[in-house]
Amino acid sequence: MGNFKGHALPGSFFLLFGLWWSVKYPLKYLCRRKKNTSSISSKARFQRLEFTEGIVKVAFALIGMVAEQFVPDGPHLKLYNYEMKQWDHLMNWQHATMYLFYGISGLVDIVAHSSNALPVAMDRMMLSLAVFVEGFLFYYHIHGRAMLDLHVHQLLLVAIFGAAICVFLEVFFRGLIVLEMFRTSLCILQGSWFWQIGFVLYPPSGSPEWNQMDHNNIMFLTMCYCWHYAFALLIMAVNYTIVSWVVRSKMKQAPTMEIGLLKTTERDQESEDEI
Known part of the structure; x- marks a missing residue:
């Protein structure tokens, strides 16, 4: 991870996960409110x-672990260098450990x-632990860094530990749209901020390096971190609006025959009551 890529x-x-969640959770919420959108709201479909x-999460974790271990300057599964008598590429090992816990979370899913x-709640419990482990590793990952390097990673920790607490609350308050959307916003924030860190610490295309000691x-x-979060909220608002429009369109396209059958049933019931 010691480069832009x-x-x-x-x-x-x-x-990717944040964008997907910004569609999935509004869809589940709106479908619960509008019961007659059965074509897109079945429990089996969401399951x-x-x-x-979970499969995608495991695949991403495997890609991350393989990339950390087998890049040209990676450890290639060697943890200790006996020639130099020191630990070998601990940064790569820490990042691989982070991916490992997300892979375990995918398996639990x-x-x-x-x-x-x-129990179904174990998926949220394991995801909470995976996010916490990510923050735990990063906390001890940034000691001794330059001032700017330290600061951008500390800002990342805010999003990570915030997401860990949010997912842990979902273990007990599953399906609460407020927590789900808050977690989604922090996930998008993490993703965009990782890219921002890459541009700041490892500018691509020969861009000038940032002054690590400049307080400005x-x-x-x-x-900029606040702008990233505002951008995440904007994405969620746009996706929520689109999903809401799609659900309403599905309702309008529902066959009128269902309404006719319902009215017929009601009339039959009234006739029986009169008899």
Whole structure:
């Protein structure tokens, strides 16, 4: 992860999941409110989505671990260098550990939503632990860094630990749209901020490096962090609006025959009551 691509990879993973959640959770919420959109709101359909999401999570985690271990300057599964008598590429090992816990979270998703072997709440519990482990590793990952490097990673920790607490609350308040959307916003924020860290610390295309000791850069990046979160909220608002329009369109396209059958049933019931 000590280069631009190493930050862009996890950033892309978090962005993809955040964008997906910004569609999935409004869809579930609106379908619960509008019961007659049965074609898109069946419980089995959403359960299959959770199962597929677990598979994608495992695949992303495997890609991340392989990338961290087998890049040209990676450890290639060697933890200790006996020639130099020191630990070998601990940064890569820490990042691989982060991906490992997200992979475990994906496996729990698969088992919990394909069988009765685990309580369904275990998916949120394991995701909360995976996010916490990510923050725990990053907290001890940034000691001794330059001032600007330290600051951008500390801002990342705010989003990580905020998401960990949010997902943990979902263990007890499952299906609460407020928590789900808050978690989604922090996931998008993590993804975009990983990209921002890559541009700041490892400017691509030969761009000039940022002054690591300039306090004005710290002030700007703090403000930029808030802009990233505003952008995440904007994305969620747009996706919520689109999903709401789609659900309403499905309702309008519902066959009028269902209404006719309902009225016929009501008339029959009234006739029986009169008799």
